[in-house]
Amino acid sequence: MPSPARLIRGGLVLVGNTRFESVSILVRDGRIKALIDGDGPADVEVIDAAGRIVIPGLVNGHTHSHGALGRGGVPDDATLETFLAGAGALNGNRHVDDLRLSAELSAVEMIRKGCTACFDLSVELPSPSVEGIHAVAMAYHGAGMRAVVAPMISDRTIHQALPGLLDAFPPEMRAALAAIAMPPWTETLAICADAVQRWPVPMDRVRPGIGPAIPLHCSDDFLRACAALADDCDLRLQTHLAESRMQQVAARRRYGTSLTAHLGALGVLSARASGAHGVWLSETEARLLAASGTGIVHNPMSNLRLGSGTAPVRMLADAGVGLGIGTDASNTSDGQNMFEAMRLGATLSRAQAAAPEHWIGATEAFRMATEGSARILGLDRVGRIEEGWAADLLFLDADYCHYVPLRDTLSQIVFAENGAALREVMIAGDFVLKDGRVLTLDETALAERARTAARRLDAANAQARQMADAAAVIVRSFCRGACADFPPASHQRGSHGPEN
């Protein structure tokens, strides 16, 4: 049902992601009808925004809703590959209700931290189900968020994906790991297509996508079929691209070329496709991405947590690659804070380059975290406060310490805000956070359900956890050896040399 017309009056408004003005925002049918100097029409509901800084909602270009129920479950010393090898211990034995619960938990945190839309690669083990995909879609629908819900799928285990890994295990473990197989991709993709055909909620706000997990974890035929399904059904496609050095090393061994060149040869690169992370991309790959319109989502916190490195954001931007920012999951990045991700997007660039002209500035980081990510999601006119754009708005308390005194508002938002000054969140013209409460979900009941589910899942996955811990030692040693001869990219500044 369209929300009633509303006039947001008295706030300091970020217009066009370029300048702050004291204007009123007329909202009708979920969109910004007009920006008005003065009082505006008298026959609409007035929202008093005096003392508020009003900015567009942040858009999370890459996350995994299943991560919320896995909070605290990633070992302190996990790398990407040991984390992936232990995925069954975190995500196994989940019911459809758990998938919805985890997505609701994730949505609550995103809303509380100023995120109004996300690209969710949600996993269900051992393979997706229509019910599971729909449960996640219904969670976002209920939360009132915008989302692309893309089942994260693969047809190879990590032991099949990384050439030589299985041989690194002692015989008894090798036999057990070799026996694990993913379902045939044709079955998996048929389920995804069925889920799209019978989509359970209106597509204007929550729409389906497709998420081939990692190129190496998907056979070439599978990747081609994912791209074809995306074309046929007008879906956004997202994969994890060059997240770790190990992935580029394995790509050289398996494909004889880079990950991006291989995806290009398969026809996966396109304006509807995006890669998450992109930490280990070369300039040649950046040119391929830019030429095809494929975007990249920067996930700085997760990359730091897993020691993956720092994405070459300036190089990608200069090459013309469309960029967004994401949090990644609440397991590997321990939260869903887009303010934090945006701040890291700006500040980490300063550790990569001495010259300030190569840094990511506050305005650039803000645009990546709003309209940049929205383009990755394929959303129409989302991520700016302008006539005709979505009425997805954040209201920050201008009296909060971050803004006292107030000199450079956007700089103070990007470099200081962490969600503590956030007072209200509006999506499509309706409040979803107000008076300290998420209005669309029962947080108390969610917390109780989460604690109960975590106890059950931890008990059910205890044996898998033991296996994962034992395997992690071998996986880490294998990756260290495999990467020894692969030079770190110049933008990594030697922090990921062979000794790592």
Ligand SMILES: [Zn+2]
């Ligand atoms: Zn991810």
